[in-house]
Amino acid sequence: MNLRVLSAVLLALLAALLMATAVHGTAIPWIPQVYQNVSESKEVSNIALAIGDGTKSIAWRVKIPSGERKGDLILAQNAGYGWVTTTVTTTQETQWPSLVYSGTQLYMAWAQGEWYENPTVMGGNVWERDPLGKVRSVSGNVYGADWLRPRLQKGMNGLHMVFAATVISTQMGNEDLYYAYRPWTSDNWTLTVVITHDQVATGRTGGVFYPDLAVDGNTVHIVWEQRNSTSSPVTYTVWYISGTTVSGSPQWGNPVPLSQPNQNGERPVVAVDGNGRVHVAWTDYITETEQYVYYRCLESGGWTPGQLVSGDQSLKVNQIRPTTVWPAIAARGNLVCIAWHGFYPDMALEMEEIFLRCSRDGGRNWGPIMNVSQSSGLSLFPAIAIGSDNAVHLVWEEFHGGSESSYFFNYDAIYARGPSEVHQLFLPLVLRNYR
Secondary structure: OOHHHHHHHHHHHHHHHHHHHHHOOOOEEOOOOEEEEOOOOOOEEEEEEEEOOOOEEEEEEEOOOOOOOOOOEEEEEEOOOOOEEEEEEOOOOEEEEEEEEEOOEEEEEEEEEOOOOOHHHHOEEEEEEOOOOOEEEOOOOEEOOOOOOOEEEEOOOEEEEEEEEEOOHHHOOOOEEEEEEEEOOOOOOEEEEEEOOOOOOHHHOOEEEEEEEEEEOOEEEEEEEEEEOOOOOOEEEEEEEEEEEEOOEEEEOOOEEOOOOOOOEEEEEEEEOOOOOEEEEEEEEEEOOEEEEEEEEEEOOEEOOOEEOOOOOOEEOOOOOOOOOOOEEEEEOOEEEEEEEEEOOOOOOOOOEEEEEEEOOOOOOOOOOEEOOOOOOOEEEEEEEEOOOOOEEEEEEEEOOOOHHHOOOOEEEEEEEEOOOOOOOOOOOOOOOOO
């Protein structure tokens, strides 16, 4: 075999090897610039992330089987000199922290109360904490469970918040959509019901679950998961509503359904990009082993059709913790990124990974699906943010040891930062005929 033929054969073999390595499976590997275990405690649950000017924060709820610390709220901050961890609250029933920066100033929100031990008797409260450490009551006594999930955002003139709750203990599961506002100049929160639990449900029965919030200037954008319990099985729809603030009191538009009638729309998330576009993602839950992540964008011409961003293959989860694929979304300028957990049918291990997919043109076209976590254990519940340099920041809960019966515990907070997109790279093979 002469050198020219040998060169061609070797080149073809190398190309085939690289192709098989690079594109086998559903996702290609993401290459982070930073990868850190922030907690190193195996106590993480309900993780949150926020990026400020030259600083970043991660918060989580302590979740351990027993003991005095099983509800503490932990905050980890990094201003460029490493992570510094502090305990914000010491309570048995803290859950769902939410973080937002105004410049370098960090604001926090969370729910606190007898959610699990005695929810129909005690209820609980939603709280806010400012950069000086002052804590304010947002809600008064309300009733809810895991789906209450307060979300905090900043606007031009103050702080905005949404959560799902009821003020009647016997109405657990029939929560309303609450909106709260506090101007920078006041210590008091104004609380209103935006959508009642049965307002958009067929037959006027249902409940509001897992709301999310984005704020663009003076406009508030809210999405939520709406249960309709008149059908069997129970169905869920993703809804959207927006309001323009006038002296702190939004003038709300009409609610709009985003998921299709033949879909089970669950766990919606929303982001705004600063260019007037609203980006929403959610899970289409078909069965326990067949779920997909969908996306829509609100532009000047209206809502774009739903896009399947998680790929043609269905997603699965372990059905122990969690039972539903849950996306996270971030947008900045023309860059939109969606992360989710789950595993695909062709994966060697039936263990959730964190996947990431980004669009560089405002959601019209999407890059490759990337495997962020690339672990041998459970990787769950991602939170995502985009920095001023367009770097993507991700944090998630990583399972670190134990049997199937301990899947509810033993998680660390894993933080990573990296590019919005990586590409498959094929290196040419060059052979020279030296005489």
